[in-house]
Amino acid sequence: xxxxxxxxHTPNTRFSLKVKEHLYHAKSEYQTIDVIDTFEFGKVLLLDxxxxxxERDEAGYHEMIVHIPAFTHPSPKRALVVGGGDGxxxxxxxxxxxxxxxxxxxxxxxxxxxxxxxLPSLSHGFSDQKVNLIFQDGIEFVxxxxxxxxxxxxxxxxxxxxxVGLFARTFYQNVLKCLNEDGIICLQCESSLYDxxxxxxxxxxxxxxxxxxxxxxxxxxxxxxxxWVFVVGSKKYHPxxxxxxxxxxxxxxxxxxxxxxxxxxxFALPAFLIDYYK
Numbered sequence: 001x002x003x004x005x006x007x008x009h010t011p012n013t014r015f016s017l018k019v020k021e022h023l024y025h026a027k028s029e030y031q032t033i034d035v036i037d038t039f040e041f042g043k044v045l046l047l048d049x050x051x052x053x054x055e056r057d058e059a060g061y062h063e064m065i066v067h068i069p070a071f072t073h074p075s076p077k078r079a080l081v082v083g084g085g086d087g088x089x090x091x092x093x094x095x096x097x098x099x100x101x102x103x104x105x106x107x108x109x110x111x112x113x114x115x116x117x118x119l120p121s122l123s124h125g126f127s128d129q130k131v132n133l134i135f136q137d138g139i140e141f142v143x144x145x146x147x148x149x150x151x152x153x154x155x156x157x158x159x160x161x162x163x164v165g166l167f168a169r170t171f172y173q174n175v176l177k178c179l180n181e182d183g184i185i186c187l188q189c190e191s192s193l194y195d196x197x198x199x200x201x202x203x204x205x206x207x208x209x210x211x212x213x214x215x216x217x218x219x220x221x222x223x224x225x226x227x228w229v230f231v232v233g234s235k236k237y238h239p240x241x242x243x244x245x246x247x248x249x250x251x252x253x254x255x256x257x258x259x260x261x262x263x264x265x266x267f268a269l270p271a272f273l274i275d276y277y278k
Contacts, residue, residue: 005036005044007051009224010194015051017041017222024118028110035118041222043118045086047111047157053086054222055121059256061188061228062088062122064218067258068266069151069186069232070096071248072239076150077101080178082138084155085111087123093151094125095251102131103147105138142174150180154187169205172233176209182236185210192217193225196276203277206233214239215277216266218257240267 003019017038024035034046042055053061066089070076077100081089085106093102106112112133115123125131134141138156152175175185185206189199199215206213210233218228232239245260252259269277 007049017044024114026110028108030108033110033114035114045119051222053088057221058088058122060218060220062092063255063258064266065089065153065155065186065188065230066092067248068216068230068239068263069184071244071263072234072237072242073150073184074244078149079151079153080149081153081155083157086115086119087126089153089155090131091122091125094128094130095254099130103134104131105134105136105141107137109135139171142171142178145178147178148180149178150183152179152183152185156188172205172209179235184237185233187231189229189231191223191225192227192229192273196273199229199231200277202231210234212238214267215269217269218266240264
């Protein structure tokens with residue numbers, strides 16, 4: 001008998017994957033956690049029945065949330081990741097030789113433990129001496145910390161439940177406080193087609209905090225609509241005019257999605273988004 005996984009993207013659209021094997025199921029304090037092995041996309045991590053990543057297309061997410069801001073900053077040394085329990089964002093940060101320390105704040109320890117076992121290609125960076133894992137609510141961490149960072153990456157789940165606060169203006173104000181004077185924030189902002197209001201409202205909340213605020217796009221087939229929005233907010237450096245292309249080109253051979261042309265092209269928006277963001 002065939003086994004299929006189906007996720008509802010909207011009340012009128014669904015996305016399905018044919019499953020080889022259901023490898024893992026657990027319920028943490030915060031959510032259900034599943035790992036399935038699929039024919040087309042390899043292993044897939046599900047949280048509360050929603051695709052968080054697949055082995056085949058995760059580079060379109062993790063490389064893009066990291067390398068756009070990291071190659072905009074001239075020399076990022078300290079980074080904060082809020083969320084990111086699968087490890088992909090930490091893995092990509094560690095590819096930057098300037099990085100000296102990474103704090104990853106994840107509320108659900110079971111996600112990290114699951115990724116260590118079932119997704120080693122993403123989670124191997126957790127054992128690096130530069131990485132400090134903190135199991136805490138990211139909202140509370142940024143409110144209370146006195147640490148300063150060059151990069152803050154908001155690698156959050158969808159804005160539901162406990163994650164709603166990660167899209168609030170108060171949270172962004174606290175992030176601003178823990179950024180260095182030339183620091184950069186980058187956040188994932190959901191589908192360009194189904195949830196463009198999330199990226200628009202995030203940019204509105206960042207207004208007055210950052211002189212440079214730009215949306216950019218990536219292509220992730222297992223995510224709703226496949227076209228995903230990120231928003232970068234920078235105190236000083238512009239992702240296009242301050243882009244360190246020479247450094248980025250040296251990393252291209254080790255990457256699956258990001259390259260210098262993608263860096264620039266990601267900021268070219270379709271007409272419907274340009275109109276919507278006005």
